Amino acid sequence: MNASRTDPDPTADGGQTAHVVDLRGVCHSFSGTPAVTDLDLQLESGELYGLVGPDGAGKSTAIRMLTGLLAPDRGEGWVCGHSIRRPSRALRQAIGYMPQQYSLYGDLSIDENLDFFGHLFGLPRQQRRERKSRLLSITRLEPFRSRRACDLSGGMYKKLALSCALLHQPRLLVLDEPTNGVDPVSRRELWDLLYEFVDEGMAVLLSSPYMDEAARCHRVGLLDRGRLLAEGEPTRLIERFVHRTFLLRITGRHQVEDLIGAQPGVLALSPEGGDIRAVVRQPEAAGFRQWATSHAFTVRIEPVAPTFEDVFLGLLKDPAAIEERGGA
Amino acid sequence: MITELSAIIAKEIRQTARDRKMLGLLLFAPLIQLTILGFAVNLQVERVGMVVADEDHTAASRAFAAGLTAGSTFSYRGHLVDGQEAVQAVSSGQASIALVIPKGFGRSLAKGRSTAIQVLVDGADSIQGVVSQNAVAAYVAGRSVDLMTERLQQRVRQSGIPATIAPIQVTFRHFYNPNLDSYIYFVPGVSAILLLVVTVVVTALGLSREDEAGTLEQVLVTPLRPATLVLGKTLPYALIGLVDMALVIAAGAMVFDVPIRGELWVAFLGGLLYMLTTLGLGLLAGTLAKSQQQAFFNAAFFLMPAMILSGFISPIQAMPSWLQPVTAFDPVRHFVEILRAVLLKGAGLTDLAPSFVALAGIGLITFPMAILALKRKLR
Numbered sequence: 001m002n003a004s005r006t007d008p009d010p011t012a013d014g015g016q017t018a019h020v021v022d023l024r025g026v027c028h029s030f031s032g033t034p035a036v037t038d039l040d041l042q043l044e045s046g047e048l049y050g051l052v053g054p055d056g057a058g059k060s061t062a063i064r065m066l067t068g069l070l071a072p073d074r075g076e077g078w079v080c081g082h083s084i085r086r087p088s089r090a091l092r093q094a095i096g097y098m099p100q101q102y103s104l105y106g107d108l109s110i111d112e113n114l115d116f117f118g119h120l121f122g123l124p125r126q127q128r129r130e131r132k133s134r135l136l137s138i139t140r141l142e143p144f145r146s147r148r149a150c151d152l153s154g155g156m157y158k159k160l161a162l163s164c165a166l167l168h169q170p171r172l173l174v175l176d177e178p179t180n181g182v183d184p185v186s187r188r189e190l191w192d193l194l195y196e197f198v199d200e201g202m203a204v205l206l207s208s209p210y211m212d213e214a215a216r217c218h219r220v221g222l223l224d225r226g227r228l229l230a231e232g233e234p235t236r237l238i239e240r241f242v243h244r245t246f247l248l249r250i251t252g253r254h255q256v257e258d259l260i261g262a263q264p265g266v267l268a269l270s271p272e273g274g275d276i277r278a279v280v281r282q283p284e285a286a287g288f289r290q291w292a293t294s295h296a297f298t299v300r301i302e303p304v305a306p307t308f309e310d311v312f313l314g315l316l317k318d319p320a321a322i323e324e325r326g327g328a
Numbered sequence: 329m330i331t332e333l334s335a336i337i338a339k340e341i342r343q344t345a346r347d348r349k350m351l352g353l354l355l356f357a358p359l360i361q362l363t364i365l366g367f368a369v370n371l372q373v374e375r376v377g378m379v380v381a382d383e384d385h386t387a388a389s390r391a392f393a394a395g396l397t398a399g400s401t402f403s404y405r406g407h408l409v410d411g412q413e414a415v416q417a418v419s420s421g422q423a424s425i426a427l428v429i430p431k432g433f434g435r436s437l438a439k440g441r442s443t444a445i446q447v448l449v450d451g452a453d454s455i456q457g458v459v460s461q462n463a464v465a466a467y468v469a470g471r472s473v474d475l476m477t478e479r480l481q482q483r484v485r486q487s488g489i490p491a492t493i494a495p496i497q498v499t500f501r502h503f504y505n506p507n508l509d510s511y512i513y514f515v516p517g518v519s520a521i522l523l524l525v526v527t528v529v530v531t532a533l534g535l536s537r538e539d540e541a542g543t544l545e546q547v548l549v550t551p552l553r554p555a556t557l558v559l560g561k562t563l564p565y566a567l568i569g570l571v572d573m574a575l576v577i578a579a580g581a582m583v584f585d586v587p588i589r590g591e592l593w594v595a596f597l598g599g600l601l602y603m604l605t606t607l608g609l610g611l612l613a614g615t616l617a618k619s620q621q622q623a624f625f626n627a628a629f630f631l632m633p634a635m636i637l638s639g640f641i642s643p644i645q646a647m648p649s650w651l652q653p654v655t656a657f658d659p660v661r662h663f664v665e666i667l668r669a670v671l672l673k674g675a676g677l678t679d680l681a682p683s684f685v686a687l688a689g690i691g692l693i694t695f696p697m698a699i700l701a702l703k704r705k706l707r
Contacts, residue, residue, distance in 0.1 A: 067549055089551035103546035107346050108339065119335030120550035132385070 019078075020045050020172050020203040021066065026075035028061055035061040037226040038075070043205055045171060048198045050217030051205055051207040052312065059207035060100060063176050066205070067097045068318065080171050085240075093121070096170035100177045101279070106150030110141055110160055113149055113169065121168035132195045135163040137243045140193065155186025157268040173197060175206040179213060191216060211309035220308075222315055229315045230322045234308050240323040243267060243314050244285035245306040248292060249299040256297050267321075268313035279306070279314045332552055336560025340534075344564070347626040356520040358572045359579050366584050372510050373459035374400050379423040381408040386434030392445075392471065393427060420429065424450045425460050440479060467696030504672045512587070514619045515580040516667035517640035519546040520602070520660050522576060524634060527569050527603050529626045534561055535702075536623040541681055554702045558695070562607040569603040570596060578670070589674030598666035598680070601687040608694035615701040634660045662686045 005272045021043035028036045036058040043049050051059050064070040077084040097281030104113045118128040136142040139159040142154070143284035149160060158178060165173060167247065173194075191213075198204055198218075206217070214220045215234045222229040222237075230237060250256055253276065260276070261269050265284025270277045280288045285303075288307070292301045306314075314321040344350055346381070379392045396406040405423045415428035428446040436443035447464050451457040477493050486492050505512045522660055538544040542616035547557065573596065581585040609630055617623035637651075644652055655661050662683040669675035669683075677684070 018608065052665065069545065069548060092549060092551040095549060097546075097549040099542060099545050101542040103542040105339070105343065105543055106541070107343050111338075112342065116335055116339050117546070119331050119551065120547065120552050161546075 002139070018184045019043060020047075020225055021077070021079055021205065023066065023077040023084075024075055026062070026072045026077050028065055028070060028073050030061075030163075034226050036065065039226075039228060041221065043203050045203045046198055046201045047203050048194065048216075048218045049205045050214040051219055051223055052204065052209065052211065052214040053207075053223035054226075054316070057223040059223055060176055061226075062223065063097075063174055063205070064106060067095055067174055068092070078121060092278070093168060094171050094282070096165035096168065096173045097160075098152060098173075098178060099173045100180060102157070104149045104157070104161055104164060106149060109146045109148050110136070110152075111145045113160060116168050117164045120256060123168060131167055131169070132163075135166060139163055139198070140313075153183075153186075154181045155183055155189070158182055158186065158295075159193070166178060166197070171203060173202055173204045175204070176225040177207055177209065179210070181207065202309055211307070211312055214312075215308040222312055229319055237311050237322060238308060241306050241311045241314065241321060242323055243282050243306070243318070243321055244280050245304050245310045246278045246285075246289065246292070246301055247272065247282060247304045248278060248301050249274070250276065250297045251299060252297055258296075260292070263291060267317040268310070270309065270313065277307075278303070279310045281318070288301055329553070329556060330558050333560050333563075336557065337564050340561060340564040344568075350530075354526060354568050355572065355575070358526060359575055361430055361517055362576050362579050363516070363583055364579070365521075366511055366515050373419065373456050375403040376401060376439050376460050377405040377423040377457060378402040378425045378427060379405050379408050379414060379417045381410055381414040381426060381428045383410050383431045383432040384429050388434035388437050389429045391427065393431075395471065396464065399463070399467075401460070407556075414446075418448045418450050421450070424453075424456060425464075427464075448599055459624065460680050509585075511584040512672060513668070514640075515584050515586045516671055517638070517664050519573065519576040519580065520638065520664045520667060521640060523569055523573060523599070523603065523663075524606050524660055525631060526572060527606040528563055528610035528613065528631060529624065530565050530568075532614040532617070532623040532627040533620050534565075535611060535614035536617050536620045539618070540620055553600065555699050558611060558699050558702060562604070562611065565607060566603045569607075570599060571644065573599045580671075586671055587610070588671055590670035590676065591705055592670075594677050594680065595667055596702055597668040597677075598663055598684065598687065601684065601691060602663040602666075603692040605687060605694050608698045609659075610615060610675060610692060611698035612694060612701055615698060615705050634658050637661060638664050640664055657690060659687055659690050662690075 019042045021041060023039055023041040026036060026039045026041075027034065027236065039058075039062055041062075053059055061070065065072050065084060066079065068079075068084050068091050068168070071085060077093055081093060082088055084091065105116070108116065111132075114132050115128065118132065123131070132270065133142075133246065136145060140160070141156060141159055141163070141167040144156065149157060152160060162175075164185060165175075175194075178190060182190065194204055196205075208214055210238045217234065219232060220234055221231040232240075242248075248260070250260075253274075260278065261279075264285075265281035265288055266278055267281060268279040278288070288303070289301060290302075311321070344354070357685050378397055380397070382389050382393060396402060396458070402425065408417060408426070410430045411430075414428050417423045418426050423638065427450040428448065430446070432442070433443050445468070447461075449457050449460055477495070480491075480493050484493075518647060535544070538547070577586075577588065577592070577595070581588055610627060613626035613630060614623045617626050637644075637647075637655045637658045639655065640660065644661070664678050664684050666687075670681055
């Protein structure tokens with residue numbers, strides 16, 4: 001009835017943007033507690049963007065606003081030129097969304113779930129069949145198509161959810177913690193699928209609490225307490241990291257870990273095998289190394305190249321941990 | 329719109345058919361409940377336990393007591409020595425009513441003097457109390473008339489003055505329900521209540537179940553319109569409701585001999601309208617809830633007043649005058665009226681036009697409200 005409802009199209013007036021995603025100063029708070037503050041985010045087609053941050057950072061809220069499920073308190077955003085404030089059918093058609101939690105009908109089979117969502121997106125019979133069989137074959141779910149969704153393993157379930165989100169061939173695919181509760185093999189499979197779709201020109205935005213996954217994105221945004229701390233290509237972010245990382249081998253780790261953590265300039269400690277990685281402020285780095293060497297519990301200490309996780313942990317403590325020059 | 333709608337309906341039916349418990353709840357529970365409720369909801373007061381304390385011990389007192397316990401209203405529970413014991417019997421719950429015939433009852437009657445008896449009534453159950461009291465009063469009045477007539481006739485014969493004695497005779501004819509069986513009156517009411525519970529609870533829980541399961545979120549990111557979702561989640565249950573209604577009417581006719589005097593399509597048309605209002609209310613209850621539990625309480629919050637205000641339990645005329653107009657907003661009231669009128673009186677569509685219009689009006693308020701609430705919830 002209101003299928004042709006149109007949205008203010010930013011590409012139409014002034015040619016301001018051709019971004020697939022364009023968020024401008026988007027805010028949302030839940031009963032006074034800000035969940036997302038002044039989020040700016042742009043995403044191009046063929047780009048894989050990772051929104052990373054600890055639990056409660058505001059990733060899901062950002063995603064829910066982006067998909068039109070939650071209206072921003074302030075700010076505006078567009079997906080393919082369609083406003084997210086007043087979600088239109090065109091906006092819905094542009095987005096494929098896979099929520100973090102279970103979102104398919106457990107008592108319906110793979111086939112029935114796909115058909116149901118295919119119908120809701122208004123796909124004609126022929127198209128529905130073709131896309132369904134293509135998705136079933138690339139996700140290798142074909143042999144299980146009559147199995148009910150509640151009987152699927154975590155990985156198979158995610159692949160089905162992904163297929164349901166892709167049936168209408170959206171220009172933007174949004175995934176909220178897609179690899180949560182998925183075994184490593186299926187995780188790898190999911191990533192391979194994502195790269196395939198990105199290569200075909202789809203824009204993909206995913207959230208993840210895992211740094212190793214973030215490092216596989218084209219671009220990442222580090223979100224903490226609702227604010228975007230830094231954004232850019234993972235390798236460039238590591239290059240711009242101003243602090244130092246050390247790998248320590250110590251004896252009696254449990255006794256001295258707190259002591260090490262309390263040293264001046266120490267931003268973060270994280271275990272790596274039996275050793276400890278320490279992210280230390282650049283000015284205090286030399287002092288820290290000396291202090292560590294002078295103690296008997298230190299078996300060995302050596303400077304190492306920071307990983308993406310070190311960068312992220314450092315940023316959580318020090319928002320200025322990334323050099324401003326160059327970059328994204 | 330049509331493909332989306334039929335997809336949702338097909339999905340709902342598929343899910344319901346796979347859920348054995350749900351299916352049983354939807355189709356068989358109403359039948360079982362109708363049978364139990366139909367027997368239980370019965371205003372006929374019968375076999376009220378009565379004890380007799382006959383302090384008189386004469387032929388007249390025995391005949392008086394025997395006459396009172398002979399009918400179906402009272403059942404004789406034993407003989408007591410005196411009024412003291414009678415008080416004991418009623419307060420201990422051994423009997424609900426006690427008849428105390430004082431010493432000298434028979435002699436006074438024989439001499440033509442006025443005499444008194446005492447009746448102790450357990451008033452805790454007000455309906456039973458009132459019915460018992462009326463039954464005793466009617467019996468006593470009848471006996472008094474008999475005695476006086478007898479005496480008068482005796483005098484007339486002795487004096488030789490010609491006279492006739494003719495008290496007023498009353499004949500009652502009960503229309504639509506000649507034996508005043510309360511089943512016949514209550515079964516349509518019980519049917520309306522059962523349909524109400526099934527449709528409101530199922531839809532209230534249906535929506536919040538999707539909310540809890542996370543499936544609602546996945547549906548909401550599709551281009552589906554809220555109105556389509558509302559229709560898709562109600563139409564299948566309206567259909568199930570109509571099946572329930574047919575089962576309940578059939579069971580009412582077979583188990584309780586409820587007549588079907590009118591045309592059934594009128595009843596079913598009323599049922600369809602009725603269910604659109606109750607389904608709308610169920611959706612509203614579900615939409616306003618954050619969990620299935622909350623949805624259930626929302627539904628219950630609506631169910632209780634809807635039942636009480638429907639006139640199903642106590643007549644609307646017995647309600648205070650300020651409350652009576654409120655019942656016009658109760659869909660249950662209108663549907664009970666339609667069902668009773670069609671089944672018992674053979675009423676047609678034109679007779680029931682006001683009820684149909686009222687139901688349609690309530691539906692036109694609740695349904696858009698549910699859609700609006702859903703639209704708001706979705707954003």
